[in-house]
Amino acid sequence: DVKVTQSSRYLVKRTGEKVFLECVQDMDHENMFWYRQDPGLGLRLIYFSYDVKMKEKGDIPEGYSVSREKKERFSLILESASTNQTSMYLCASSLPGDQPQHFGDGTRLSIL
Amino acid sequence: AQSVTQLGSHVSVSEGALVLLRCNYSSSVPPYLFWYVQYPNQGLQLLLKYTSAATLVKGINGFEAEFKKSETSFHLTKPSAHMSDAAEYFCAAALTDDKIIFGKGTRLHILP
Numbered sequence: 001d002v003k004v005t006q007s008s009r010y011l012v013k014r015t016g017e018k019v020f021l022e023c024v025q026d027m028d029h030e031n032m033f034w035y036r037q038d039p040g041l042g043l044r045l046i047y048f049s050y051d052v053k054m055k056e057k058g059d060i061p062e063g064y065s066v067s068r069e070k071k072e073r074f075s076l077i078l079e080s081a082s083t084n085q086t087s088m089y090l091c092a093s094s095l096p097g098d099q100p101q102h103f104g105d106g107t108r109l110s111i112l
Numbered sequence: 113a114q115s116v117t118q119l120g121s122h123v124s125v126s127e128g129a130l131v132l133l134r135c136n137y138s139s140s141v142p143p144y145l146f147w148y149v150q151y152p153n154q155g156l157q158l159l160l161k162y163t164s165a166a167t168l169v170k171g172i173n174g175f176e177a178e179f180k181k182s183e184t185s186f187h188l189t190k191p192s193a194h195m196s197d198a199a200e201y202f203c204a205a206a207l208t209d210d211k212i213i214f215g216k217g218t219r220l221h222i223l224p
Binding site (some may be wrong): 004009031033040041042043045048050058069088089092094096097098099100101103104105108 | 144204210215216
């Protein structure tokens with residue numbers, strides 16, 4: 001079974017802090033994705049990556065950056081956290097093509 | 113525009129009754145379709161996927177979905193609801209650039 005592991009289930013940070021959310025997958029998937037999930041808005045794509053050291057902006061990249069130094073690890077960075085970034089963050093990975101994505105359990109991030 | 117639409121943000125059924133969750137996709141979306149389930153405070157789990165091998169797709173936990181091209185629909189059904197089916201369900205479609213577009217989700221409530 002594919003395992004996507006997100007480093008924290010719950011995280012509380014303060015406004016202005018730099019925040020790192022880590023995601024690791026163990027199935028050698030090329031593609032990795034970061035979403036945020038908010039009530040009534042569904043899943044919105046922040047960034048994605050098709051390979052090591054490459055990244056593509058999703059629908060809502062503002063205020064975020066990513067890093068993919070190794071194939072199995074995809075990090076989401078909040079450069080200067082703001083209260084409107086309080087949300088559930090979901091990481092996913094997939095093989096290329098019309099393949100389903102496999103999700104981690106999510107990180108519920110609160111910015112105070 | 114490419115879109116996936118789920119009818120009804122909340123659906124309530126009695127335990128033992130038929131579950132029907134509706135999903136329609138825009139005709140511009142390639143017909144690679146999925147249903148995911150999300151239990152509270154967890155990530156998304158793949159229920160089933162349509163791969164064009166058969167129009168009726170069986171998934172986990174007794175769910176199935178029927179692909180109807182003429183209606184651009186991919187509704188999810190289960191003959192008899194169980195309390196453990198209470199969750200949020202997402203219909204999704206794979207796009208040509210390896211991304212997935214999600215519906216807004218339907219929260220299923222099971223009444224005792």
